[in-house]
Amino acid sequence: MKVHLITVGDEILIGQITDTNSGWMARQLNLAGARLTGVSSVGDQEEDILRALEQGLALADVVLMTGGLGPTKDDITKKALARFFGVEMVFDEPTYSRIIRFFEQLGRPTSEAHRQQCFMPSNASLLRNRMGTAPGMWFEQDGKVVVSMPGVPYEMESIMEKEVVPRLMQHFPGLPIAHRTILTAGEGESSIAARLEKIEDSLPGHIRLAYLPNLGQVRLRLTGTGTDEAALRRELDHYARLIHKQLGQLVFGTEQEQLEGVVGQLLREKGRMLCTAESCTGGYLAHLVTSVAGSSEYFKGSIVAYSNEVKMKQLGVSRATLDTHGAVSEACVREMVTGAISALEADVAVAISGIAGPGGGTPEKPVGTIWMAVGDRHRIFAQKIHAGKSRLKNIEYASAHALNYVRRFLLGQLES
Amino acid sequence: MKVHLITVGDEILIGQITDTNSGWMARQLNLAGARLTGVSSVGDQEEDILRALEQGLALADVVLMTGGLGPTKDDITKKALARFFGVEMVFDEPTYSRIIRFFEQLGRPTSEAHRQQCFMPSNASLLRNRMGTAPGMWFEQDGKVVVSMPGVPYEMESIMEKEVVPRLMQHFPGLPIAHRTILTAGEGESSIAARLEKIEDSLPGHIRLAYLPNLGQVRLRLTGTGTDEAALRRELDHYARLIHKQLGQLVFGTEQEQLEGVVGQLLREKGRMLCTAESCTGGYLAHLVTSVAGSSEYFKGSIVAYSNEVKMKQLGVSRATLDTHGAVSEACVREMVTGAISALEADVAVAISGIAGPGGGTPEKPVGTIWMAVGDRHRIFAQKIHAGKSRLKNIEYASAHALNYVRRFLLGQLES
Numbered sequence: 001m002k003v004h005l006i007t008v009g010d011e012i013l014i015g016q017i018t019d020t021n022s023g024w025m026a027r028q029l030n031l032a033g034a035r036l037t038g039v040s041s042v043g044d045q046e047e048d049i050l051r052a053l054e055q056g057l058a059l060a061d062v063v064l065m066t067g068g069l070g071p072t073k074d075d076i077t078k079k080a081l082a083r084f085f086g087v088e089m090v091f092d093e094p095t096y097s098r099i100i101r102f103f104e105q106l107g108r109p110t111s112e113a114h115r116q117q118c119f120m121p122s123n124a125s126l127l128r129n130r131m132g133t134a135p136g137m138w139f140e141q142d143g144k145v146v147v148s149m150p151g152v153p154y155e156m157e158s159i160m161e162k163e164v165v166p167r168l169m170q171h172f173p174g175l176p177i178a179h180r181t182i183l184t185a186g187e188g189e190s191s192i193a194a195r196l197e198k199i200e201d202s203l204p205g206h207i208r209l210a211y212l213p214n215l216g217q218v219r220l221r222l223t224g225t226g227t228d229e230a231a232l233r234r235e236l237d238h239y240a241r242l243i244h245k246q247l248g249q250l251v252f253g254t255e256q257e258q259l260e261g262v263v264g265q266l267l268r269e270k271g272r273m274l275c276t277a278e279s280c281t282g283g284y285l286a287h288l289v290t291s292v293a294g295s296s297e298y299f300k301g302s303i304v305a306y307s308n309e310v311k312m313k314q315l316g317v318s319r320a321t322l323d324t325h326g327a328v329s330e331a332c333v334r335e336m337v338t339g340a341i342s343a344l345e346a347d348v349a350v351a352i353s354g355i356a357g358p359g360g361g362t363p364e365k366p367v368g369t370i371w372m373a374v375g376d377r378h379r380i381f382a383q384k385i386h387a388g389k390s391r392l393k394n395i396e397y398a399s400a401h402a403l404n405y406v407r408r409f410l411l412g413q414l415e416s
Numbered sequence: 417m418k419v420h421l422i423t424v425g426d427e428i429l430i431g432q433i434t435d436t437n438s439g440w441m442a443r444q445l446n447l448a449g450a451r452l453t454g455v456s457s458v459g460d461q462e463e464d465i466l467r468a469l470e471q472g473l474a475l476a477d478v479v480l481m482t483g484g485l486g487p488t489k490d491d492i493t494k495k496a497l498a499r500f501f502g503v504e505m506v507f508d509e510p511t512y513s514r515i516i517r518f519f520e521q522l523g524r525p526t527s528e529a530h531r532q533q534c535f536m537p538s539n540a541s542l543l544r545n546r547m548g549t550a551p552g553m554w555f556e557q558d559g560k561v562v563v564s565m566p567g568v569p570y571e572m573e574s575i576m577e578k579e580v581v582p583r584l585m586q587h588f589p590g591l592p593i594a595h596r597t598i599l600t601a602g603e604g605e606s607s608i609a610a611r612l613e614k615i616e617d618s619l620p621g622h623i624r625l626a627y628l629p630n631l632g633q634v635r636l637r638l639t640g641t642g643t644d645e646a647a648l649r650r651e652l653d654h655y656a657r658l659i660h661k662q663l664g665q666l667v668f669g670t671e672q673e674q675l676e677g678v679v680g681q682l683l684r685e686k687g688r689m690l691c692t693a694e695s696c697t698g699g700y701l702a703h704l705v706t707s708v709a710g711s712s713e714y715f716k717g718s719i720v721a722y723s724n725e726v727k728m729k730q731l732g733v734s735r736a737t738l739d740t741h742g743a744v745s746e747a748c749v750r751e752m753v754t755g756a757i758s759a760l761e762a763d764v765a766v767a768i769s770g771i772a773g774p775g776g777g778t779p780e781k782p783v784g785t786i787w788m789a790v791g792d793r794h795r796i797f798a799q800k801i802h803a804g805k806s807r808l809k810n811i812e813y814a815s816a817h818a819l820n821y822v823r824r825f826l827l828g829q830l831e832s
Contacts, residue, residue: 011628013452014595015443016637018436022457027431036429038464041438041455044626048454055471106802113606131806152629154809210432276699276720282706283692283699286720290698293774293807301726304692304702304718306711310760314717314730344726358709391709 001172003029004056005039006049008067008077009151013043021066021156032165033177033225034062044068049080053146061144061172064164067151069117069134077148078137082121085139089119095126099133124148127163131155136163145171176229180222180240183253185404189213192220192247199242206232207239215393215400217259249413252404259403260288266410267298267348272376274406275346276302277315277336279327279353280370285399300346305336315339328353328365330382333373337380350374350406354387356394370398374409381405381414417588419445420472421455422465424483424493425567429459437482437572448581449593450478460484465496469562477560477588480580483567485533485550493564494553498537501555505535511542515549540564543579547571552579561587592645596656598636599669601820605629608636608663615658623655631809631816633675665829668820675819676704682826683714683764688792690822691762692718693731693752695743695769696786701815716762721752731755744769744781746798749789753796766790766822770803772810786814790825797821797830 005025011017022039029036037059042048049068056063068077082089096118103110117134120126127136127147132155139146147164149156184192189211193200200209206226212219222239226232244251253262267274276285286302289295305311308322316339317332325331336351354370361367367389373382385401387394408414421438428435438455445452453475458464465484472479484493498505512534519526533550536542543552543563548571555562563580565572600608605627609616616625622642628635638655642648660667669678683690692701702718705711719730724743727733732755733748741747752767770786777783783805789798801817803810824830 010624010626010639011637012439013442013454014446014639015439015441016597016628016635018434018439019455020434023428023431023434025431026429030430036459038429038459038468039435039455039457043452043454052454108604108607111606111610113609117606131804131809154806212432278699281703282711283694283702283718283720286699286722287697287703287811290720290722291808291811295698296722299698299722301722301730302699302718302720303730304699304706304720306702306706306715306717310717313761314719314759343730345729392707395703395707 001032001034001062001168001174002037002060003034003062003064003168004037004060006052006056006063006065007039007041007151008044008049008065009041010043012041012067021151021153024153024157025064025066025160028160028165031179032169033174034168034172044076046076046080046083049077050084053080053084057144057146062168063144063146065146065148066156069148069150078119078121081124081137081139081146081148085121085123085141087122090122092118092120092126095120095135102133127159129155129159130162131158138164138167175225175227176232177223177225178229178232178236179224180236181255182220182222182240182243182247182251183217183257183259184220184247184250185217185252185259185400185407186250187218189218192218192250195246196220196243199239199246203239204235207235215397216404217400249408249411252407258292259400259407261292263403263407263410264289264292264295264298266407270410272298272347272410273300273345274298275300275340275344275349276402277340277349277351278302278304279306279311279336280356281352281354281395281399281402282306282356284395285350285352285402288399288403300344303340303343311336314343316342326365328355328369328371330371330373330384333371333382334375334380337373337375341375341377348374348376348406348409350402352398352402354394354398356391356398357389358391368394370394370401372398372402372405374402374405374414381409417448417450417478417584417590418453418476419450419478419480419584420453420476422468422472422479422481423455423457423567424460424465424481425457426459428457428483437567437569440569440573441480441482441576444576444581446593446595448585449590450584450588451593460492462492462496462499465493466500469496469500473560473562478584479560479562481562481564482572485564485566494535494537497540497553497555497562497564501537501539501557503538506538508534508536508542511536511551518549543575545571545575546578547574554580554583591641591643592648593639593641594645594648594652595640596638596652597671598638598656598659598663598667599633599673599675600636600663600666601633601668601675601816601823602666603634604632605634608634608666611662612636612659615655615662619655620651623651625655631813632820633816665824665827668823674708675816675823676708679819679823679826680705680708680711680714682823686826688714688763688826689716689761690714691716691756691760691765692818693756693765693767694718694720695722695727695752696772697768697770697811697815697818698722698772700811701766701768701818704815704819716760719756719759727752730759732758742781744771744785744787746787746789746800749787749798750791750796753789753791757791757793764790764792764822764825766818768814768818770810770814772807772814773805774807784810786810786817788814788818788821790818790821790830797825
């Protein structure tokens with residue numbers, strides 16, 4: 001199955017937003033075994049949309065479009081599609097009823113713009129949008145498929161996962177393709193690649209290994225194709241086991257798992273309640289933990305001690321520690337762990353204090369210097385890490401690193 | 417000047433990297449008054465590159481390409497360009513000397529691959545690459561321009577700024593273009609479109625209005641072109657003022673501002689310290705506030721009270737309130753505001769308690785029901801909002817909404 005992507009929107013062409021939809025879609029389509037022929041980004045002009053459609057359909061079996069379906073005047077994808085297929089726009093009553101119900105639930109009025117949104121090309125099969133008002137549209141012509149989706153990322157993602165990918169797989173059945181994903185944290189891409197060199201050299205031609213690094217984690221993805229799906233899956237399991245064995249404690253999970261979910265599951269199994277004490281990460285670590293549904297079963301809360309007064313008053317950090325060692329120090333994060341366990345009545349705490357930047361760095365403690373500690377009422381471990389120079393990346397990197405620190409603490413992998 | 421962008425690389429088409437080059441280039445070109453006709457991403461295949469080149473040159477005066485200039489085998493942009501122009505590849509001695517010097521400085525050896533990198537299409541003018549080894553290439557044919565640059569972002573950016581944009585400005589002196597962006601929070605795209613209908617209908621043909629919605633915020637962008645740049649800017653200012661007047665308190669800023677920065681600036685001006693008390697948002701609101709560099713000047717910290725015990729012990733919420741009204745109630749968020757101000761010794765607090773989902777909903781309080789309160793030692797305001805069904809979106813939406821609530825409180829826009 002060959003697929004071409006078209007992203008529509010003047011906001012892309014003037015650089016006001018970066019098109020992340022096409023990257024997300026490329027990843028999903030790659031996993032589904034599709035081959036991308038290219039991506040075209042065009043502006044909100046009918047002629048440009050029509051040209052991209054023609055070029056896309058000349059190259060591929062499927063053209064997926066995002067953008068230009070909202071209720072405002074610059075959204076003209078639908079009209080371009082009607083013209084492309086030579087059909088009328090017709091009013092879709094069920095969509096209108098759904099939009100009215102949707103806004104009633106929100107306690108907001110609907111406007112004429114919402115009614116206009118319900119006119120669709122007459123040959124469109126509508127695809128349910130569970131996250132917003134504009135449905136996706138599925139068109140078929142001469143054995144090829146065109147799909148139009150809203151440009152809002154989470155709406156597009158939901159329609160892709162629930163509607164488009166399953167239908168495409170049915171429409172264009174291909175050679176079985178299978179994946180195994182092994183998730184690692186704590187070492188970089190090149191260090192992991194060096195550890196896996198022999199295994200990688202031994203892979204047969206129909207199995208590939210890809211490295212997907214992100215913020216202190218590296219996802220390893222094995223992709224295989226073959227005619228015998230069961231044999232292929234056994235083969236992939238074999239190489240996944242080899243990789244897991246080679247990397248040992250660096251592996252924290254597989255497939256769609258996330259570090260925050262793995263940590264949550266460990267806490268649940270061990271019946272322990274977690275809390276966090278954060279300075280430079282400003283609540284982002286607590287956000288990661290609570291992004292998991294059901295996290296209230298193992299998470300008590302967090303004290304974001306952005307000021308030193310809060311560190312002293314709420315977390316019991318001593319003035320002597322702050323005066324002698326500063327807030328970014330091993331002594332401080334150790335006291336934050338003890339103070340958080342006591343204040344929030346938790347079993348395990350993780351604490352972070354560092355210099356996220358861009359200001360606040362010194363020759364001894366440059367921007368990116370981050371101390372963290374993890375522990376319970378009996379033992380506390382601490383370590384210093386060095387992040388980069390970008391404030392937001394430092395916050396995200398330190399938080400991800402702290403989560404992995406909690407995981408290793410819970411598994412007894414830390415040494416005194 | 418009309419410009420078309422082509423980004424080359426299989427890694428884009430399998431979703432392994434997200435193409436951020438085209439967004440960066442689009443912004444620079446937009447500032448320079450160029451109009452982008454589109455962006456094409458293609459794989460490392462000569463025929464795809466040639467097709468994209470032909471299509472790009474049919475639409476635009478200039479085609480800018482990135483990617484496919486490195487020393488590895490799959491980088492074939494140069495060969496495709498030589499074929500496109502019908503010229504030979506010739507060895508460029510100065511480039512080779514520079515590469516050898518560059519690696520000598522790093523103390524690393526050069527390889528045959530580096531020598532291969534010095535073969536260029538014979539009609540190329542080379543553009544100096546201050547950040548790496550592969551130079552950019554400038555081609556002219558029939559009054560049109562084609563430029564090829566490396567795909568490494570900082571190398572491309574350096575060549576664009578120092579070489580390409582200045583040359584293009586000289587080559588295609590064009591009509592001025594200008595933009596005004598107005599930032600709003602609190603109402604959706606269609607509701608704002610309804611309020612602006614008359615203004616939008618009155619816009620002259622050379623000025624357009626675009627809506628860019630995201631999580632309870634809508635950015636409005638006016639774009640105009642004209643021969644008299646000063647007159648154009650005055651005209652845009654006029655329409656920006658009309659829009660601002662029509663939308664009133666919904667407007668929180670202009671251009672590149674962000675709501676968290678605007679709230680921070682207000683706190684700084686008023687000399688007030690903020691704190692947050694969060695339940696369902698789990699620290700995300702504090703993260704938004706602290707994502708701004710220098711936020712320690714006006715932010716004390718946060719208590720993330722995920723469990724009811726923490727709400728009682730740290731925030732002083734009464735057991736009677738929790739028993740009678742529940743944690744997701746007006747009474748609870750009001751007590752959270754008072755408790756946070758006292759615990760964190762702040763002037764202003766904002767509190768959030770709601771049902772982020774997917775579990776925990778009831779018929780009276782379905783998933784997405786969120787109470788929030790904002791106040792100081794004298795007055796507290798509270799409101800209930802209804803978010804959607806996705807846990808993460810609810811967290812982000814509620815946090816953004818709460819920030820806007822703080823802004824309106826600080827500006828005295830809330831009524832008892």
